[in-house]
Amino acid sequence: MFKIARASLAASFSAGFPEADDSISDICTQLTVSEGWVGDLSNGVIKLGERATLLHGLKNPECGLLSMMRCYDANDRAHILELFEQAATSSSHFCYSTTIALPNGHRQPVFCIGESDGLEETSAGSMLGIFVFPRFKLAAASPLRALS
Template structure:
């Protein structure tokens, strides 16, 4: 799944919850781990949380997009790169799902939701998002 929406971001993800809405983490921790991430479009750096960096096989929290994506399923990388390229040029919302390949023949599913903005004035833009890692892994044999 790879989706992008050039949207009116008046009601962005940072808007307060509506009455009756519950935060994602309230019951979701039973099913997975979620972690915020940010990106600065002026320098191209992404900043992942500790768990997301670890699951992506990174030694530090800051990295470039291609560095982060190198652990993703190779057939998904081009789609994900195009999403980020589009989001870097206009306010957008996007999502993707892929798997992180590890050396132990395990595949960790990952879902990503994000939005870009801040293109007004002299700002180069920012991207904010959320990674969701389900609490299961797939064996390489089951990946087809």
């Protein structure tokens, strides 16, 4: 899944959603690990949280897009790169899902939801988002299958 939607400058992730009650938050915590990230479009640096840094196989939480994507499924990298390029040229909401190849041969599914903003202003703009990691891994030979 690779999606991008042009953002209305009046609507962002910070507004418009009702607050989740504690039972929904508990279920999300039981089933997933999530962590925010930010990107500075003036220098191309993405700053990941501690867990995302570890799961992406990086030593430093500050990295470039290509370094971050190195562990992603090779078939998805071009799509994700194109998605980030589009989001870097026009304020947008975007999302993608892929798997991370882990050193032990397993694969970790990852979902990313983000937004870019400030591109229509005099600044270079920024991105922010969240990674969601389901609390399971896939064996190397186990593909994700879509239900139909």
